[in-house]
Amino acid sequence: MSLTLHWTSLHDFVAMGGHAGTVWASVGAVAVFLVAELVLLGRRRRAALRALAEAVHEEPVR
Amino acid sequence: MDSPTTAMPAHPATFPPPAALRGSLLRHASPQHFHALAGRLLPWAWMLAAVLLAAGLALGFLVAPADHQQGEAYRIIFLHVPTAWIAMLAYVAMAFWGAVGLAWNTRLSFLLMRALAPTGAACAFLNLWTGALWGQSTWGTWWVWDARLTSMLLLFFLYAGFLALTASIDDPQRGDRAGAVLALAGVVNVPVIYFSVQWWNTLHQGASITPRGTSVAPGMLWALLLSSLGLWAYAVGAVLSRARCLVLERERHAAWARRLPEVAR
Numbered sequence: 001m002s003l004t005l006h007w008t009s010l011h012d013f014v015a016m017g018g019h020a021g022t023v024w025a026s027v028g029a030v031a032v033f034l035v036a037e038l039v040l041l042g043r044r045r046r047a048a049l050r051a052l053a054e055a056v057h058e059e060p061v062r
Numbered sequence: 063m064d065s066p067t068t069a070m071p072a073h074p075a076t077f078p079p080p081a082a083l084r085g086s087l088l089r090h091a092s093p094q095h096f097h098a099l100a101g102r103l104l105p106w107a108w109m110l111a112a113v114l115l116a117a118g119l120a121l122g123f124l125v126a127p128a129d130h131q132q133g134e135a136y137r138i139i140f141l142h143v144p145t146a147w148i149a150m151l152a153y154v155a156m157a158f159w160g161a162v163g164l165a166w167n168t169r170l171s172f173l174l175m176r177a178l179a180p181t182g183a184a185c186a187f188l189n190l191w192t193g194a195l196w197g198q199s200t201w202g203t204w205w206v207w208d209a210r211l212t213s214m215l216l217l218f219f220l221y222a223g224f225l226a227l228t229a230s231i232d233d234p235q236r237g238d239r240a241g242a243v244l245a246l247a248g249v250v251n252v253p254v255i256y257f258s259v260q261w262w263n264t265l266h267q268g269a270s271i272t273p274r275g276t277s278v279a280p281g282m283l284w285a286l287l288l289s290s291l292g293l294w295a296y297a298v299g300a301v302l303s304r305a306r307c308l309v310l311e312r313e314r315h316a317a318w319a320r321r322l323p324e325v326a327r
Contacts, residue, residue, distance in 0.1 A: 003125055004125065005125065006125055006126065006128070007124065013123075013124075016134045016137070017133045017134030017135070018133070019134050021195075022135060022138065022198055022199040023134065023137055023138055023195075025195050026138045026142070026191070026196070027123075027141065029188060029191050029192070030141050030145070030188050030192070034296065037180070037181065037300055038300075041307065045303070045306065045307050045310070048310035049310065049324050049325055050326075051311075051314060052310060052319055052320055052322070052325045053326050055314055
């Protein structure tokens with residue numbers, strides 16, 4: 001297996017042999033889902049930690 | 063389970079876990095230990111995911127040759143197949159943890175079961191989405207009611223049903239049990255998806271990689287393996303990270319959780 005670039009130009013790469021629409025819509029959807037999941041997980045963790053901090057504030061741990 | 067640091071009360075188990083599971087293994091099943099252990103594993107999972115996904119997709123989209131029948135459209139495979147594997151195996155893992163939870167009332171198993179569902183559902187959806195686009199490019203149609211496609215759609219509905227059911231039950235313990243029963247009932251669909259291309263005459267192509275060997279060019283194979291491992295590492299990271307959130311949400315009243323250094327005072 002040789003590590004040579006399959007494409008001769010950036011234009012060829014983007015055009016995906018005439019299948020740009022379906023190929024890039026696949027890549028885009030996966031990217032959007034992964035980024036969205038990471039953002040939601042970060043928010044959820046911060047919310048959980050905030051709830052714990054509020055609980056400590058109301059009823060401090062001995 | 064009955065470590066003194068555990069805030070979850072030891073539930074009356076329906077029957078005791080096997081001797082091998084008692085002791086050191088169950089210590090890690092305490093929410094506190096799990097939270098710490100998963101926290102140490104997470105950076106590795108994210109790092110592996112980033113490196114392997116970058117390598118796999120670079121190989122797949124920049125280096126791998128065109129397919130002699132499908133031209134460039136086949137490159138969707140580097141996302142389509144990894145999402146299928148994760149959607150199917152995450153469901154089996156969900157059913158497994160549900161069964162463990164039902165049998166031994168270990169609540170961490172239920173948390174893992176719940177943590178797997180959103181990532182599995184997302185992968186099932188992405189698998190159907192990339193499949194529809196690939197189908198449009200190579201078969202000329204977005205969808206056919208073929209055995210492989212239909213059983214995958216059913217898997218997505220099972221995930222959606224699990225998420226809706228567990229979200230609709232306010233009592234966490236009841237939700238856990240109901241979810242576990244649904245996960246177990248649906249698990250029979252997973253082997254149906256896998257073998258559908260052999261059992262029925264489908265428009266979907268057969269497996270390119272089987273335990274007996276592969277029918278794929280080396281560049282394509284490496285790209286597929288690396289992107290699959292990368293998406294696996296990502297899924298492990300997402301599931302561990304969601305399970306940690308679930309632990310903190312359920313352990314709101316536990317002293318150990320309130321003493322975590324991350325909790326801003």
